[in-house]
Amino acid sequence: MTRLIYFAWVRERIGKGEEDIALPASVVTARDLIDHLKTLGEEYETALQFPEAIRVAVNMEHVDHDEPIAGAREIGLFPPMTGG
Amino acid sequence: MTAVTIAPTVRVQRDDFDLQREIDLISKGKPGIGAVVTFTGLCRDEGGRLEALELEHYPGMAEAEIERIGAQAIARFSLCGLTAIHRYGRIAPGENIVLVIAAASHRQAAFDGASFVMDYLKTAAPFWKKEHGADGKAGDWVSAKDADDAALRKWTR
DSSP states (O other), X not given: OEEEEEOHHHHHHHTOSEEXXXXXXXXXXXXXXXXXXXXGOHHHHHHTSSGGGOEEEETTEEEOTTSBOTTOSEEEEEOOOOOO | OOOOOOOOEEEEESSOOOHHHHHHHHHTTOTTOOEEEXXXXXXXXXXXXXXXXXXXXXXXXXXXXHHHHHHHHHHXXXXXXXXXXEEOEEEOTTSEEEEEEEEESSXXXXXXXXXXXXXXXXXXXXXXXXXXXXTSOEEEEOOOOHHHHHHHHTTOO
């Protein structure tokens, strides 16, 4: 099981802050993960309809969409950051 | 003399911070410091439209990212000290959001260090702002600005 954590409008649109899911073997990269999540329901499809606007962190470190996510304990998905 | 690795002081907290106290802490016992630059980011009211900002963050990662950026700034500009404090939760216009203090032997390194940390913090530290309007309605999430990405490019020349 992999823990997924959502923030800001990604969290609001999916309707939960976190969940544990079993990822199929076909999910290799961060982009694969986004594509997979979009098949889980309308709320995921809405939240992730513009993948280029989604940032991904594996074990609390930023990754690009083409990077592998194998062995991740925790994956964060969120919009571009607006702190400061 | 052995080189001492200086670690940034990073805090992510709900409470406000005390600027003078943080300046005292960073400069205490370091007579080699000749320049301290502080940057304070405040919540603005957007011309009366905004009642408050709600700041959300990724606990753990927020601290880790700011520490990473702070350590880079210390190494790149040979800083004597670096403090970064970022608040979360509901923040009203006029209240503090973020504090960055860079201490160095000379002013240019301190200016550059503070500016560098703010530029990277805005685009890499996992914080998000939601607007609450003066009309009592929860508004939109603040969008990331292209200008913030452009600001990063001056550090990669």
